[in-house]
Amino acid sequence: METVIKSKMNKVLNRMEDPRETLDYSYEKQLELLQNVKRGVAEVTTSKKRLQLQRAKLMQNIDKLGGQAKDAIAANREDLARLALERKAALVQQVEGIDREVAELEKQEEKLIAAEKRLSTKVEIFRTRKESIKAQYSAAEAQVKINESVTGISEEMADVGLALERAENKTEGMKARAEAIDELMEAGTLQDLTGGKDEIDRELSKISVQSNVESELARLKTEAGKGPEKAKSGEEGKSAEEKKEV
């Protein structure tokens, strides 16, 4: 990789009439690379934020599933509680995966920021050196000095370029994963077990509707003067009538 970059660079440099132009050309490339590194750092930061956002959503759903499991146990529905806990465990696994990726991205971020610092220090030195070479030497004399300066910094450029490439490959991979999770959430595949009314919710609300109905019924009966005792006797009477009919 390094040799590829170096040889490409040398091809361009050899074509220039005045060797001093190669200094400006190299400097231009250095600035370009610095811009790219800055963009690379921003990209890494963006993917990190995206993963952190997804993590927050997953955590909300984990809390919700935990609450559902509790409610289900309170309603004596171990089957529902089990379902909620199984889903919770699956989401916890997703979160663990995200945590590993965020840690990885943070490492990349740090490395790129450090690389950018090193390169920008060297670029600044190069700029000063370039101006002094241009001022001190004629085109004919400058060649050796120029070669020294340019080859010295081109190693750094190759290194930074490669670090950038590796970081980009990693963020691409993570972007793909983050997109896949987003798509799953949007398509409802995960939504069923996370956001919105899911089957656990429906079951739990059915239970609470039933118990509400029962207590309301009991209240109405008491209000109508038909306490549980009277209601019972009424029922007996009814069954007696039914017997008569038969």
Next chain:
Amino acid sequence: MIIRIMGDGQYQASEALCDELNEIDNRIVGMVEEGKAEEFRKELAKLISEIKEKAEAIDAKEIVESNIIVPPEDLSFEEAKAVFRGSGIFAD
């Protein structure tokens, strides 16, 4: 010797340290040949941490070419096959 750890800057290492590093380097070559990916990873991490600990970091203001270039820690095993072969990255 000037050593560059890719993505981590340059270091000035003594001859004695280079001999020590060369031993690790040779072990890595063996591991890569034998397909021992896990051990390779540990040994590469060791090579890099030894340089960082025992060699002297070169100021970012210095613009010098390196004698030896050490690949980054996250080098894949496939990539390693091209880098760590023969006498490795340190000449024997």
